[in-house]
Amino acid sequence: MKRSGDLLRDMGIFVKLVETQSFTEAGRSLGLPKSTVSRRIDALEESLGVRLVLRNNRGLAVTETGMAYYQRARRVLGLAEDALQAVVGEERLRGTLRMTAPRGVGSLIVADVLYDFMRLHPGVSAELMLTDRRVDMTEGRFDLAVRIGLETQAPPGFEATPLSPTWILLCASPAYVARHGLPEKPADMARHQAVVVRFLGGTRWRLRGPAGVVEVDVAGRLSVDDVIMAERAARAGLGIAPIVAALAAPCVRAGRLVHVLPEHSFEVRSVYALYPPGALRPPKTRRLIEHMVTHLRAAFAERIGPLSPLSAPVPPVEHPVPLSAPVPPAEHPVPPPGASAVLSTN
Numbered sequence: 001m002k003r004s005g006d007l008l009r010d011m012g013i014f015v016k017l018v019e020t021q022s023f024t025e026a027g028r029s030l031g032l033p034k035s036t037v038s039r040r041i042d043a044l045e046e047s048l049g050v051r052l053v054l055r056n057n058r059g060l061a062v063t064e065t066g067m068a069y070y071q072r073a074r075r076v077l078g079l080a081e082d083a084l085q086a087v088v089g090e091e092r093l094r095g096t097l098r099m100t101a102p103r104g105v106g107s108l109i110v111a112d113v114l115y116d117f118m119r120l121h122p123g124v125s126a127e128l129m130l131t132d133r134r135v136d137m138t139e140g141r142f143d144l145a146v147r148i149g150l151e152t153q154a155p156p157g158f159e160a161t162p163l164s165p166t167w168i169l170l171c172a173s174p175a176y177v178a179r180h181g182l183p184e185k186p187a188d189m190a191r192h193q194a195v196v197v198r199f200l201g202g203t204r205w206r207l208r209g210p211a212g213v214v215e216v217d218v219a220g221r222l223s224v225d226d227v228i229m230a231e232r233a234a235r236a237g238l239g240i241a242p243i244v245a246a247l248a249a250p251c252v253r254a255g256r257l258v259h260v261l262p263e264h265s266f267e268v269r270s271v272y273a274l275y276p277p278g279a280l281r282p283p284k285t286r287r288l289i290e291h292m293v294t295h296l297r298a299a300f301a302e303r304i305g306p307l308s309p310l311s312a313p314v315p316p317v318e319h320p321v322p323l324s325a326p327v328p329p330a331e332h333p334v335p336p337p338g339a340s341a342v343l344s345t346n
Contacts, residue, residue, distance in 0.1 A: 008080060010044040011073045013037055014052060018062055018070045019098070019141050029096070071138075078282040093284045094123030101146035104227035105166075105271065106130040108246055109299045110146050110292075117291045124284050132199065132225060137274065143285045145274040146292075152272045161273045161289055164297035168200060168266035169248040171231075171257040172240045183240070183261055186216045193239030194218035198225045200242045200266060209264040231257075242266055246303040271296065 017026040017037065027037045045052050052066035062070065101110040107130060118124055129135075129142075137145055137158060146163070147153075154160035172182075176193075183189055186207050196203055196218065206215050220239045224230055227244045231251065234241035240260050243251075251257040273289050 007044075007047070008077070010040045010047075012077055013040045014044055014066075015070060015073050015077060017041060017053065017060075018066070021059065023060070074141075092123060093121040093287060095125070095282065095284050097124060097126045097144065097284055097288060098129075098140070098142045099126060099144045099146070099288075100129045100131060100135055100140065100142050102132050102148055103130045104132075104244055104247060105148060106146065107228070108244075109296060109303070113292055113295050113299060114288075116295065117288055120291075121284070121287070137276070143275065143282070144288060146271065147274055148269050148271050150267060150269055152270055154274055157277065158274055159277055160275075161293065162270050163273055163292055164271045164300050165268050166271055166300060167245055167268050168242045169245050169252075170240055170260040170264070171234050171243050171248050171252065172260050173235050173237045174255065174258055176234075176237045176239065177258050177260075179237075182258075186214050186261065186264060189216050189218050189240070192218075194220035195230050195233045195239045195241035196220050196223040197227065197230050197242050198223060205242070206267060207261070207264040208267050209261075213267070214264075246300050249304040271300075 013026065013030060013032070016029055017023065020026045020029060023034045023037045023041075026032075027034045030037070041053065048069070050065050050069075051063055052069060054061045054063060099114065106128070111128060111130075114126055114128060118126060129140075134147070135142065135145070137155075148166065152160040152162055180192060183192055186205070186209070189205070194203075194205075202223075203218050204215060205218055206213060208214075222233050222238050224233065227242075227247060230241040231243045231247050233239070234243065235251065235256055243257075248257060248259075252259050273292060275285055275289065
């Protein structure tokens, strides 16, 4: 049987092999020759008496036993790292964070917050995947996911922490407004072109305003599945588009977009972090969550403007929010009447 130090070393090599799906890439990540990675995996399989990976001309495949071992190996390595950090201090956080976030918010805000965290912790590296798909956390081997929803939604076996409320603004280009005018009420959208964003209700918009929630059917020549594409389509004059406020506000301030129906907004959404429970959560993930709670909401507020309801400071989260806990409401859940002033240049 291997000594514990050798076992942990080979366990780490195996975990990296599964995550990269390549002997060459695993070796590059670990600073080892490909031949050493292959030799250590052979030694690990011999020590365990089982086959963990199958090699063929097309690459490698992890066996069912190998995947079961991978899940437990990650837990063991996480506990070992936790024990190490308790001794050497959190200022020496290290390891690779695998993270996913929606494309729009991810490229606008989340990426910068992650980069700031990496500057504070030089021993931490990261892999960031931007996608609007709800990826499987376990299958994708992600340490943390940033998601947006009407409420925090953590699947069984995961925990969630709210990071910031956000909302969607309706915007159009000055040229579009000059040609078609402005709708005065949601029902007026029947005579306007809309940029349809498929994950924001598609052709049926649910808007909250002074009189409550109203649903309107919209139509348009363009349908997209990305908020950045929606913003570009609006600036191109293709219609009135729902755009995340953090992207829309700078464009309104610069005069590139006009805030339409300022007393109405899509229902408030929560930006939240999703991650494994404590036993599977290494210190670097915990510290990143704390960093994001503090800085991501501030980043939203900065982009939207100094008078934003998001500008109030947020205290650090000491403990994960229970799965059933509601998202803390924003001070002003929807832009109040006359909210276009929030986006003014004053």
